[in-house]
Amino acid sequence: MSNINQFRQELQSGDGQIVQLNKGHYNLDTDERAKNFSLMMARGWEKEYAEYRQGWERYPQEKFVSEYPLLVDVELASLCNLTCPMCYTTTDHYKKNVKRKLMKWELFKKVVDEIAGKVPALRLSWRGESTLHENFIDAVRYAKEQGIKEVSFLTNGSKIDFDYFIKLTEAGADWITISVDGMGEDYNRIRSPLTYEQTLAKLRAVMNYKRINGIEKPLIKVQGVWPAIRKDPETFYHTMQEVSDLVAFNPLIDYLGSDKEEDIIYESDFSCPQIYQRIFVSSDGDAMMCNSDEYGEQIIGNAWEQSIHEIWHGTPLSRIRTLHARENGFKNIPVCKKCFYPRKTILDEQTTIDGRVVFIENYVNRKQEVGR
Numbered sequence: 619m620s621n622i623n624q625f626r627q628e629l630q631s632g633d634g635q636i637v638q639l640n641k642g643h644y645n646l647d648t649d650e651r652a653k654n655f656s657l658m659m660a661r662g663w664e665k666e667y668a669e670y671r672q673g674w675e676r677y678p679q680e681k682f683v684s685e686y687p688l689l690v691d692v693e694l695a696s697l698c699n700l701t702c703p704m705c706y707t708t709t710d711h712y713k714k715n716v717k718r719k720l721m722k723w724e725l726f727k728k729v730v731d732e733i734a735g736k737v738p739a740l741r742l743s744w745r746g747e748s749t750l751h752e753n754f755i756d757a758v759r760y761a762k763e764q765g766i767k768e769v770s771f772l773t774n775g776s777k778i779d780f781d782y783f784i785k786l787t788e789a790g791a792d793w794i795t796i797s798v799d800g801m802g803e804d805y806n807r808i809r810s811p812l813t814y815e816q817t818l819a820k821l822r823a824v825m826n827y828k829r830i831n832g833i834e835k836p837l838i839k840v841q842g843v844w845p846a847i848r849k850d851p852e853t854f855y856h857t858m859q860e861v862s863d864l865v866a867f868n869p870l871i872d873y874l875g876s877d878k879e880e881d882i883i884y885e886s887d888f889s890c891p892q893i894y895q896r897i898f899v900s901s902d903g904d905a906m907m908c909n910s911d912e913y914g915e916q917i918i919g920n921a922w923e924q925s926i927h928e929i930w931h932g933t934p935l936s937r938i939r940t941l942h943a944r945e946n947g948f949k950n951i952p953v954c955k956k957c958f959y960p961r962k963t964i965l966d967e968q969t970t971i972d973g974r975v976v977f978i979e980n981y982v983n984r985k986q987e988v989g990r
Contacts, residue, residue: 695749
């Protein structure tokens, strides 16, 4: 039986609040492949990796503010080359409030130069398609040369052809998450102008190269939104497990802001883990407390003007942590009230893959329909 908590974990903090880790990310894969994925992620820095993952759980549980965050998310691009129907980057609100641009190379180097040797993990993506940055390969290489242990990114896969993958491998990328939402015409509709067969061919070429040459990294994780794979998750899994190291999915979040406030039900005694784990640096330098602040409504600093250390320990983020430590304190922050993390989930679906039962948790009163 597959465990719903293979990605999401629920812990209790010292003051009784519930801390949910990795919420919204669920495993479609076998326990064996999931374990092997983690083992390969740790290859070459096993002790530090174990400490990193322990901190990911322990810091939110203990409300411990480390010297530096465990992960810094650097948004190399806030623009995208697709217009997927479930994505907030397609909304008028995003277009009006977010400067769609590429990060200046000088800013990227400033951040990496500071955090190298102090922050174990760097994620080179957030709201846009990061591979659109003309220096993306250089960014991966620079981060690895400076000593960042784990360099990862999320992509729609549009640029990850065979030659580009070779360059990523040579640059030292550790982990690539590729969004594959559905199969056949479902994928073509959601990810237009990309096509399912072209994306599948790219993934096949990449994994064949890895297998033939005995290459572990970059690890390839494929993930899709649940409503796009719901009608045939077993075929989706069989197809994707052949062209990836791990297959995952996530329930559809209210990225379009279409849910009514009165329909949102919250978890009880919620405490956010992200404010003890990571911060986000946008393409223009503004820093945000989490990935749910897609429109930059709760800016906690600016990486051009401040160090990551100053932002991490600064008054804005400290105030947010204080509010979250109170019962339902997150409701005092507009961004947090709209976030998916405190939103209540219910285990209301399940599917079977090769005899394994996979449970699906959905957000209460959240339509699982792409574009809604």
